[in-house]
Amino acid sequence: MRRLSLVRLLAVVLAVVLAVPLRVQAQAKPFGDGFLEELRRAATFIPGSPPQQVRVASVGHDGVRVSTMIEGAASDTVYLTYPVYQLRFEHGWITVDAAAPDSNFGPKVHWPTARWDSMQVALRDARLSVVTHEHWDHVMGIMLSQFFEAIRPHAMFTRAQAASMWKLVARNNLGAGIDSAEAARVLVVDVDPYMPIAPGVVLIRAAGHTPGSQMVYIRLAPGKEIILAGDAAWNMAGIREQRPNSVASKKALGVVEDDAASARQVRWLKQVMDTGVEVLVAHDYQWLEQLIARGIVVRGLDLRNP
Secondary structure, three states: OOOOOHHHHHHHHHHHHHHHHHHHHOOOOOOOOOHHHHHHHHOOOOOOOOOOEEEEEEEEEEEEEHHHOEOOOOOOEEEEEEEEEEEEOOOOEEEEOOOOOHHHHOOOOOOOHHHHHHHHHHHHHOOEEEOOOOOHHHHHHHHOOOOHHHHHHHEEEEHHHHHHHHHHHHHOOOOOOOOHHHHOOOEEEOOOOEEEEEOOEEEEEOOOOOOOOEEEEEEOOOOOEEEEOOOOOOOHHHHHOOOOEOHHHHHHHOOOOOHHHHHHHHHHHHHHHHOOOEEEOOOEHHHHHHHHHOOOOEEOOOOOOO
């Protein structure tokens, strides 16, 4: 049999990947019974070695009460963090989320320069950069980057993210020149209900916190499973205690969630955690530190690019 050319092989793989959501949607309702098994199977659709590590660099660590994050939660003080995750493969990496420059937080906030610079280099040199949703504290590290022109060809937003990102950014006056014209200069895709993007890595459509929210399922080479859940909950207490994000804080920030969808997602995240899958929400500094201490996530970015 004649060997397929690389172009034809990629076309075959892409056709399989794109066909999967239509077939899967009838089998397992998103965030319902059997959905985790579908994600596990989807993680095998793209040939190759899965990521070896999930690494992270983060900035922030502002102190707030849990009750200002999660409705009805305790009044203990917790800390907020703004991460860039690095899915480290043998050759190269994918980034998830992009934090935001300290200038977006006001004159009294200053990120550690070396750490911020490493996050920017990770975004610049990534093979692909995705975000869990379109809020400014997850995307401005890309959109206001000094390396934006280098990041742009591999920055991939969902259509829902692109549709609302520009409105959110303009409304909050977070950067000049970020408008609908920029949408044509990045990769825009549809994810429904999920889409494999690399060996062991699957994007999951998760509209709820925002219209463009998504999660990232990761199956590492050693077999460990991790879900980056973005702002499905602002603190892990929301998942552990099955509580929504704070109503007062959402009102103050102008955040309008789909409450029913968010509750369904949080319930599912608790269920998959109970099976041994690790779940990270974006802003819970203490939980991130625990996962680092357990060796689930590795502190610092590996920027070697052989």
